[in-house]
Amino acid sequence: MQSVDFSPSLRAADLTARVKDFIDTEIAPAEEGYHRDLAEARRTGDPWQPLPLIEELKTKARERGLWNLFLPHEHAGAYAARFGTDGGEGLTNLDYAPIAELTGRSAIAPLVLNCNAPDTGNMEVLLRYGTEAQRKEWLEPLLDGRIRSAFTMTEPDVASSDATNMEATAVVDGDEVLINGRKWWSTGVGHPDCTIFVFMGLTDPDADRHHRHSMVLVPRDTPGVKIERLLNTMGVYDEPLGHGEVSFTDVRVPLTNVISGPGEAFAIAQGRLGPGRVHHCMRLIGLAEMSLELACKRGLARTAFGKPLANLGGNRERIADARIAINMARLLVLDAAWKLDVGGPINALSEVSQIKVAVPAMAQQVIDFAMQIHGGGGLSDDFPLSGAWTAARALRLADGPDEVHRGVVARLELGRYGASR
């Protein structure tokens, strides 16, 4: 008689348990050392040179079949079997969600499991829209974890929340594409293995609003590509991936590097962003859970005015509110993932925007409370909280600011009552 059922599928439950075990036994014990080594590299050397630990853990993860788990069921094709979990056929968004939540608790787990942004999104784009040749050249090494990629879309000189503001150009010139412009917040360009950029630029200003732009594969070493600098968010550089400002000056690549044909960038972007946002949001939920856990433990371990901190003032209310907020946010993401699974991106347009608004705001709030109950230490890097806060804050802008997503939700809501836009 029952149909609605909030329990995970057997396969997802099994994989989630295996990922949890791997994080608990392999990643977590190494993480403190990793951060110490990274801090040391920041002071004295080159934090952009990846620490060897990551490659060691990648090998272990792959041996256990915990690799490329993000690969979506409906587009995985043969790749899931070749590069994913043993016998894999790809997971639904709903099945992958709890795995993303687990990896979100760790700063390095997504990288170790080859499930980190923006590589996952770029791989998905190649999977869904790439030619055989493009897949061969870039998708396979990405799935293999041999190279990394970046997505260059946001621009420093215009409000990029409105993608039609984009000024960079990708002009078709015979059998080549001529690329010019400046991008920033291009995540991943700090990594030495990042050899391929997915570039988005204006191709035909006279086409209709959503067919003017193209997505083009631009190898990093193409002449005219220059990484101008690496940016920080609230003081955090997110090594070893990083976020860069990149200039493109008279860059030329073959026309075959265009993905899905000139003018198709918006169609691709729309398909690309649904699952990616689910992943981002589930990882933030992982961070929020970790923060609440730390807050409870600290609240019980430290004493002031004769009581554990947890029992002072409104702290218990804040713990309750955090629990409620996390649970609501997780359910909203799972529901969005389910709608993506059963009806595709168009079916989940409002839901994906809803989670993009709700989850970072929730996480920011929960993490802020956890910082507060940790006192001064909570703001320092003695705890993973300030980094977690920064991740949540950044996601209120990355992949579209809150305001744009609220606009989408409102438009669809008012559309039910006849509003045309």
Add this chain to the structure above:
Amino acid sequence: MQSVDFSPSLRAADLTARVKDFIDTEIAPAEEGYHRDLAEARRTGDPWQPLPLIEELKTKARERGLWNLFLPHEHAGAYAARFGTDGGEGLTNLDYAPIAELTGRSAIAPLVLNCNAPDTGNMEVLLRYGTEAQRKEWLEPLLDGRIRSAFTMTEPDVASSDATNMEATAVVDGDEVLINGRKWWSTGVGHPDCTIFVFMGLTDPDADRHHRHSMVLVPRDTPGVKIERLLNTMGVYDEPLGHGEVSFTDVRVPLTNVISGPGEAFAIAQGRLGPGRVHHCMRLIGLAEMSLELACKRGLARTAFGKPLANLGGNRERIADARIAINMARLLVLDAAWKLDVGGPINALSEVSQIKVAVPAMAQQVIDFAMQIHGGGGLSDDFPLSGAWTAARALRLADGPDEVHRGVVARLELGRYGASR
């Protein structure tokens, strides 16, 4: 491969559709007239005398099998078949939830479908804990819609958020129970058919904290029972049920009127309140949905400064936030209902308290916005918004104030890390 599934069961989907159709075709068209007649009765006559429309609609609802749908699957026994939907066997909490949401949109639908508080809770108590004789005498006429009931627990002279503060007494005296005390916010006592009160009082002050109180069935016409006055919430009397202040002076009833034995009141209360809170919350979600719908329609229909109100300032953001908040709240309630279904009240202790905190606050916020976009009219009774707001506000106190429920959630959360209380 899929297991988590947010779609309703076929049976629930069918019943929900039938309830929706009944509301749309029978209740909604009559509702404006009902409110006009009630307002007239307030001015000139006796608003506590139920309007005949309700009985007419009750008959129709029952003919269609849309009757006592709240009856819980696990306790329905033969009653579901006799008094519920044709061939009925009771619904799960999860299946009933969307029906409760629909009835919440209407001020009279719960009454018409014999699914209103506090009768549902009282019926459930009799179903789960009543003797054969008690069921025969009170449960059957309640299921039949012939009588109504009240639950008298809260007291005016003590902070009743702490139930152990209760001062009213139910002393066992031979084969009788002697009852004294004063209760208020006893919902339902205004109705002329309300002939039976479930009374909660102190029986044995020396027993342990959770075995001191008893629940006793007290017929309204027992000597010593007096309805002192009817209370209003924010000016609203909620006729024809109402909320009363009731005094009990040397009231005597047979010992057989005690439910589940002396000292069992807390155990009963705990079991009683889970489903009831799910119902309350789902009805509030219905009110919030109705309010958002009215807000969107008004926002598109009226113009100021050359634009539809919906397009002014932050109104679209508020519409988006309302949509997100409603969706999150609904999912949280469905999850609590599911946990109640699969593991019973103890399994869902935190979840039920979570929804009691989250849903009224959400509804209050959404309805407040809808009032605001309606201008002055939104505060008057030209629209159902001010009544909806009052219902949401009252539920931040009824069935336990927010603060107590936050306390439960925090206690269980901290308990995961070893806190004893």
Add this chain to the structure above:
Amino acid sequence: MQSVDFSPSLRAADLTARVKDFIDTEIAPAEEGYHRDLAEARRTGDPWQPLPLIEELKTKARERGLWNLFLPHEHAGAYAARFGTDGGEGLTNLDYAPIAELTGRSAIAPLVLNCNAPDTGNMEVLLRYGTEAQRKEWLEPLLDGRIRSAFTMTEPDVASSDATNMEATAVVDGDEVLINGRKWWSTGVGHPDCTIFVFMGLTDPDADRHHRHSMVLVPRDTPGVKIERLLNTMGVYDEPLGHGEVSFTDVRVPLTNVISGPGEAFAIAQGRLGPGRVHHCMRLIGLAEMSLELACKRGLARTAFGKPLANLGGNRERIADARIAINMARLLVLDAAWKLDVGGPINALSEVSQIKVAVPAMAQQVIDFAMQIHGGGGLSDDFPLSGAWTAARALRLADGPDEVHRGVVARLELGRYGASR
């Protein structure tokens, strides 16, 4: 050396003390009886017939010179001496503010001191813009407390937040004005002494946007004036003043009843609303103070879970937040009053809109907390809290909704950086 000085002037301090004493000794002791009598009149008789107590208290107030204290220094002229405090010359807005706060704590004090809206605003209009004849006929009896007045501006059929939407007409026809239209939320029309309406309507649709409307004095008994009904806000009718819906059908008054000439309504309205909003806000601050006081007392007097309610959970934090919020709001209003005093309405345009946004929101929050700590009783009329909440909520719409005032503040802020609108 000191110049900024937050202490009141000696005269204001003296008057404030005298008002406080009058409220404490004359009004407060009578207030409970007043409310009981009013409740009784609602049930059994005519609540619109003013209770004799008010007239008795008015006489006493006047004898003590606590009468028409609102009369503004700069426009009081000889009236302050004749109708105000003995030897009076009118108070500044800043000096009157603490008196308004005190009267706000009582439901009847403003009426008793002849300082209630909308009469104060209407008197001020006549003082500043009325002809000798208009003042003789309407201002003097108003100052004398013999008649009352209403302000009819808001309309039911359009979004009146945009005053240019106004559809009612006041057409000059020879030496008469022809008036047609429908108004609502006309405060005061329920009172039997309310004999004069200040009507606002469209005179010349071809004039520029701010010179199309006129303000016209319309005696209530003019043929064609009809009070259609009295409206409630959240169930509250605010007897004996009330808020009415009024229709005007081919109503004719002499051209001499126009205030300050045809087309001058906007200029008058702008001058009228500054002090009125200061009064409203200070009265709400009085309500918030009263609510916080009740919350503290209840929080100390009642016990749950072994502690005074004040010491449970986040209650102390909420008390602190309420104290902080009230203090900030009061300072903002005093600053606005000071700016009105030193530079007039244009000087305080942003400040007056700022308080209209900040104060009702603050009061709503503080009162909501006070209701919550009172439990069920807090929502009933056993305490003055639900009425206070309704007053605060209504003021988020009355005299311009929050959204419009935020628009004014933002426009002036952006204007500092060159934005034209």
Add this chain to the structure above:
Amino acid sequence: MQSVDFSPSLRAADLTARVKDFIDTEIAPAEEGYHRDLAEARRTGDPWQPLPLIEELKTKARERGLWNLFLPHEHAGAYAARFGTDGGEGLTNLDYAPIAELTGRSAIAPLVLNCNAPDTGNMEVLLRYGTEAQRKEWLEPLLDGRIRSAFTMTEPDVASSDATNMEATAVVDGDEVLINGRKWWSTGVGHPDCTIFVFMGLTDPDADRHHRHSMVLVPRDTPGVKIERLLNTMGVYDEPLGHGEVSFTDVRVPLTNVISGPGEAFAIAQGRLGPGRVHHCMRLIGLAEMSLELACKRGLARTAFGKPLANLGGNRERIADARIAINMARLLVLDAAWKLDVGGPINALSEVSQIKVAVPAMAQQVIDFAMQIHGGGGLSDDFPLSGAWTAARALRLADGPDEVHRGVVARLELGRYGASR
């Protein structure tokens, strides 16, 4: 007739104008270069070595008499004339407040004007409680800008929000004091000129709760003093002052280094923190004003979806809310400063705690909005916003966490109704 007067004294108005001019003409033009040089020093050299610009600007500020303006009127004595503005006699807290606001807009102005925390607080302590010899040795060089100081109170191993938790010891041993313990968040210890620490430790565990601790002057080069590391807040090290973790191992200083006698630390701390909190809060208000200004400018300069960002969605409402919040916060601080001036710290106990709660929360909110409207750039160090946010966030913990200050406000509020604590 007017007494309350929000305009500044002539002297304060003059000094504020001179400080504004100095910042506009000398500091602001140099600031971008300063930050560039500091960023360069972070990458390649030693950011703790102060850049020469600071000393150059200090000289200019002193020449203009804009030096040590914080010196409080009532304790300035001859020092104001010798080390402050020409002919200076010290300012009231109220007069200094707008100057602090101005300096808060700049990352270096407080240092340049010799008005930065914690030196101001330490100088004030020496001024009020120091012996002649202590003043000679440490106060004069501090006033002269030749040395810097730190305040070591917070400890890593206990919840320092409860000062009685303090575990570090300052034991009187003959004519010496023996010091042991570990402190952190000791602001200023990163600076090479920081030669004197004010240390707070437990002297007599058997004394009453507020006479157990002493404040002791500990020169940095005393054997046993070790700066263990420098801490960051949200990635920011606040060079060149910094926040350090400092260990004290069997450190011995003469008994004459105790300030105001053993056991007097709490009395000193209470007096020290009032003005310091006013300064902190006014500087944050300066940051909030600067952020709102940047938000408005960016909102007008950038365009999306065919409109300036300022005109999209709820941005104008957020600008209005920011303006209102800043104004209310400023008035609250001015009122606290005035109460400090007229009645001293005990008179302003609640007010000082009120501003410590209200202002950082306000600033955090306003700055967050400014970051959001700047897009990705707002989170980077291309703008001063992320640094400003961190300053506001840190002040929700520094000088007592929000929760402790809310506790003070609530205690005093409830005390009006008889609560003993």
